[in-house]
Amino acid sequence: MAGIExxxxxxxQNFASSVEIAWCPGCxxxxxxxxxxxxxxxxxxxxxxxxxxxxxxQAGKTPHYLKCNLLNELHGRTLPAATAAxxxxxxxxxxxxxxxxxxxxxxxxxxxxxxxxxxxxxYLVHNNQVYGLTKGQASPTSQKGFITKTxxxxxxxxxxxxxxxxxxxxxxxxxxxxxxTEHLTKMIKMAIQHRGFALxxxxxxxxxxxxxxxxQFYQSRVYKLDEDRNYDPTDRIGAxxxxxxxxxxxxxxxxxxxxxxxxxDYVPVYPGEPLVKRPxxxxxxxxxLEEYI
Amino acid sequence: xSLDLNFMVGGEAGQGIQTVGFILGKTMVRxxxxxxxxxxxxxxxxxxxxxxxxxxxxxxVGAQKEQLDILIxxxxxxxxxxxxxxxxxxxxxxxxxxxxxxSGDSRFLELPMESLAMQTTGNKIVSNSVxxxxxxxxxxxxxxxxxxxxxxxxxxxxPKIQEDNVNAARAGFEYAKMHRPSGFNLKxxxxxxGRRMFLTGHEAVSLGAIAAGCQFLAxxxxxxxxxxxxxxxEKGRSYDIAVIQAEDEISAINMVVGAAFAGVRAxxxxxxxxxxxMVEGIGLAGITETPAVxxxxxxxxxxxxxxxxxxxxxxxxxxxxxxGEFPRAVLAPATVEDAFFMTVKAFNLAEQYQIPVIILTDTxxxxxxxxxxxFDLRKVKIDRGELLSTEEVGRITDYRRHLVxxxxxxxxxxxxxxxxxxxxxxxxxxxxxxxxxxxxIRTEQVKKRLKKYDGLKSEIENPRYQTRPDAELTLIGWGxxxxxxREAALELEKAGVACNVLHLNQVWPxxxxxxxxxxxxxxxxxxxxxxxxxQLAYLIQAETGQKIDYQIxxxxxxxxxxxxxxxxxxxxxx
Numbered sequence: 054m055a056g057i058e059x060x061x062x063x064x065x066q067n068f069a070s071s072v073e074i075a076w077c078p079g080c081x082x083x084x085x086x087x088x089x090x091x092x093x094x095x096x097x098x099x100x101x102x103x104x105x106x107x108x109x110x111q112a113g114k115t116p117h118y119l120k121c122n123l124l125n126e127l128h129g130r131t132l133p134a135a136t137a138a139x140x141x142x143x144x145x146x147x148x149x150x151x152x153x154x155x156x157x158x159x160x161x162x163x164x165x166x167x168x169x170x171x172x173x174x175x176y177l178v179h180n181n182q183v184y185g186l187t188k189g190q191a192s193p194t195s196q197k198g199f200i201t202k203t204x205x206x207x208x209x210x211x212x213x214x215x216x217x218x219x220x221x222x223x224x225x226x227x228x229x230x231x232x233x234t235e236h237l238t239k240m241i242k243m244a245i246q247h248r249g250f251a252l253x254x255x256x257x258x259x260x261x262x263x264x265x266x267x268x269q270f271y272q273s274r275v276y277k278l279d280e281d282r283n284y285d286p287t288d289r290i291g292a293x294x295x296x297x298x299x300x301x302x303x304x305x306x307x308x309x310x311x312x313x314x315x316x317x318d319y320v321p322v323y324p325g326e327p328l329v330k331r332p333x334x335x336x337x338x339x340x341x342l343e344e345y346i
Numbered sequence: 347x348s349l350d351l352n353f354m355v356g357g358e359a360g361q362g363i364q365t366v367g368f369i370l371g372k373t374m375v376r377x378x379x380x381x382x383x384x385x386x387x388x389x390x391x392x393x394x395x396x397x398x399x400x401x402x403x404x405x406x407v408g409a410q411k412e413q414l415d416i417l418i419x420x421x422x423x424x425x426x427x428x429x430x431x432x433x434x435x436x437x438x439x440x441x442x443x444x445x446x447x448x449s450g451d452s453r454f455l456e457l458p459m460e461s462l463a464m465q466t467t468g469n470k471i472v473s474n475s476v477x478x479x480x481x482x483x484x485x486x487x488x489x490x491x492x493x494x495x496x497x498x499x500x501x502x503x504x505p506k507i508q509e510d511n512v513n514a515a516r517a518g519f520e521y522a523k524m525h526r527p528s529g530f531n532l533k534x535x536x537x538x539x540g541r542r543m544f545l546t547g548h549e550a551v552s553l554g555a556i557a558a559g560c561q562f563l564a565x566x567x568x569x570x571x572x573x574x575x576x577x578x579x580e581k582g583r584s585y586d587i588a589v590i591q592a593e594d595e596i597s598a599i600n601m602v603v604g605a606a607f608a609g610v611r612a613x614x615x616x617x618x619x620x621x622x623x624m625v626e627g628i629g630l631a632g633i634t635e636t637p638a639v640x641x642x643x644x645x646x647x648x649x650x651x652x653x654x655x656x657x658x659x660x661x662x663x664x665x666x667x668x669x670g671e672f673p674r675a676v677l678a679p680a681t682v683e684d685a686f687f688m689t690v691k692a693f694n695l696a697e698q699y700q701i702p703v704i705i706l707t708d709t710x711x712x713x714x715x716x717x718x719x720x721f722d723l724r725k726v727k728i729d730r731g732e733l734l735s736t737e738e739v740g741r742i743t744d745y746r747r748h749l750v751x752x753x754x755x756x757x758x759x760x761x762x763x764x765x766x767x768x769x770x771x772x773x774x775x776x777x778x779x780x781x782x783x784x785x786x787i788r789t790e791q792v793k794k795r796l797k798k799y800d801g802l803k804s805e806i807e808n809p810r811y812q813t814r815p816d817a818e819l820t821l822i823g824w825g826x827x828x829x830x831x832r833e834a835a836l837e838l839e840k841a842g843v844a845c846n847v848l849h850l851n852q853v854w855p856x857x858x859x860x861x862x863x864x865x866x867x868x869x870x871x872x873x874x875x876x877x878x879x880x881q882l883a884y885l886i887q888a889e890t891g892q893k894i895d896y897q898i899x900x901x902x903x904x905x906x907x908x909x910x911x912x913x914x915x916x917x918x919x920x
Contacts, residue, residue, distance in 0.1 A: 138605065337585070338556050341556065341585075
């Protein structure tokens with residue numbers, strides 16, 4: 054952030070945390086953690102310049118396993134807090150992180166609103182299509198027919214987060230895959246560099262509770278949009294059509310991107326010195342009190 | 347007899363009732379008089395019945411009176427509903443249409459509002475100013491003050507609008523002087539140049555927030571706190587306040603926590619149902635030890651209840667809010683002045699103790715106007731508690747956001763202001779802010795947070811009361827009922843009843859010792875509340891073991907008046 058010079062290069066060592074990791078062996082989260090660190094190192098963003106707001110669920114634990122400022126929020130409430138932090142201190146790289154249940158279920162209203170507002174926040178959603186922390190119930194993105202203890206008849210229709218994002222004209226909509234660190238790192242970097250709200254929906258196998266959407270399932274299906282020269286991520290209708298593609302072939306990459314004004318610029322007091330650095334005093338309201346006399 | 351003038355402006359929503367009432371009140375205050383004014387309206391934009399009621403006096407007043415001297419009726423319904431409140435020597439002012447109901451009643455003054463407006467200005471829109479002018483003409487008040495107030499009020503409108511309003515008012519003024527009914531003898535003169543502020547409780551809360559250095563407000567519109575959101579949205583632009591209309595109250599409280607954790611003073615404002623949605627977020631402020639200020643403007647519940655009316659039904663909800671156990675403070679301003687200074691105090695307590703602080707108001711305080719001395723800004727001290735400067739943070743090598751300390755308060759660093767990392771969690775966490783399942787750490791952190799009550803208790807100012815060992819009667823209340831209770835006590839005193847008042851405006855932590863002290867006499871203890879179950883009465887008995895002899899409750903959504911209290915006492919106590 055402005056004013057604090059980083060004299061040495063930022064390396065992986067800067068993000069090494071001593072907090073014990075509480076994920077299952079083989080969890081897709083490991084790949085995501087690795088990609089986040091790599092993206093921050095490649096962008097040379099120091100830990101103190103990053104502000105993570107994470108939710109509840111296995112995904113919400115991720116920022117504890119690296120070095121950063123962190124507000125580990127309530128279930129589903131990452132985006133309001135991230136919005137506020139961004140407005141009062143634009144010097145921070147604000148990243149919200151949570152799972153599909155957290156962001157697309159519990160936090161659905163915030164998800165829609167933040168995309169419409171277009172606040173500069175990177176939003177990483179670990180989408181494993183199941184509730185991990187509460188031991189295997191259906192999530193908003195569970196595949197139709199997915200049998201769990203709460204859906205013995207099989208899950209009903211899944212939510213399509215990318216289609217929803219494009220419908221709200223979210224300014225950056227991407228999908229990646231946790232096992233492809235290279236691709237995921239690239240998507241996270243692009244998201245952080247994007248001026249506006251950036252969604253990265255991350256397909257993430259849950260080795261314990263999701264025996265449908267496994268590594269094998271994705272390995273044979275995912276393909277990269279950026280390898281298709283004809284794909285135009287600025288075409289909203291085309292992006293919407295692409296977001297509906299899910300089956301034998303599952304696209305990953307940047308689906309949609311649009312440059313549009315950010316919410317911060319619409320907040321009248323935002324330009325100039327960050328709010329957090331402005332002095333406060335009562336004396337200056339003398340004139341305002343006169344208006345009531 | 348000293349002046350005690352009561353008037354009411356009534357009509358449909360959309361007829362400008364509030365503006366007429368406000369200008370009448372303001373003109374009295376500018377003439378050195380004291381005014382208390384309350385408003386009553388329905389949950390609709392057009393039609394229905396609304397009124398603005400003002401009481402004018404030479405001394406400070408804090409409650410309305412039920413009997414009226416002047417009723418300005420903008421429609422027939424106003425006459426039907428309120429003619430019985432008009433005194434025998436009082437007056438009902440209205441256009442021809444309302445006089446249909448006259449039928450031998452001598453208390454009417456026909457005021458050709460529209461035709462006077464048309465004759466003098468050619469502008470029908472200013473007919474309300476004819477009524478304002480007529481009221482002052484009847485009272486033989488100084489027109490120049492009204493002239494100034496109208497020009498001031500319409501200063502953002504075109505010069506023609508200003509001129510039309512003044513001319514219409516003058517026409518009404520002259521007309522009423524000439525047509526003064528013989529039975530109407532009231533007069534009212536300015537007693538000096540009024541330099542007092544005239545504002546509502548929620549305007550005072552908003553100004554208090556600005557004075558306290560609030561830099562972030564997120565809220566979802568909800569009566570009666572919407573004016574706080576609107577006023578800060580307008581004024582905030584000049585005072586470094588980011589104001590966001592959130593998608594819901596859950597978002598609002600989480601934005602407040604985000605902004606405060608990121609380092610600024612932050613507030614939200616809502617009513618009962620919105621507050622209910624915020625409950626989890628207030629707990630988040632509790633466990634993450636993040637300062638948060640929440641204005642809870644009560645209205646009658648449950649659920650949507652009576653949206654535009656008043657009640658004190660959420661005292662127990664406010665003091666008990668949240669899952670689990672964590673410290674909080676609840677301030678319940680009793681007057682417009684309280685509303686300003688207690689909002690400042692709320693921001694200080696929130697940061698000094700790193701807790702959520704609730705400002706508990708209600709529709710009656712929120713919307714009622716009163717005149718007050720200009721707020722003395724020398725009395726506003728901004729105390730940010732153990733907030734660390736960048737230099738101070740730099741000297742700490744092993745920073746722990748939730749460090750266990752003797753006071754329970756941990757030094758607070760701001761993310762991104764230094765290389766120090768600031769970490770917190772809605773899960774139970776260790777001193778560093780990382781989540782934990784440890785029984786030892788859990789025990790320690792809960793204890794640490796609750797330890798803050800030791801200091802917090804000493805911050806609570808004494809309730810308003812006099813030491814009266816001889817009191818036959820103590821009238822007890824909290825929040826917006828203060829004006830009515832005080833006046834009822836004065837009336838009783840005049841009637842020879844030794845009467846004490848105990849009024850609380852800081853309800854949590856509960857001032858146990860002070861309440862015990864104030865009630866330590868043999869007289870009867872009566873708790874008066876705008877609710878059905880007597881929440882303060884319950885709290886006093888639970889916290890102090892003192893027995894309450896009698897309760898006066900009112901839950902019809904309308905404010906308690908001094909007369910209501912006196913009538914209730916006559917039935918059951920004295």
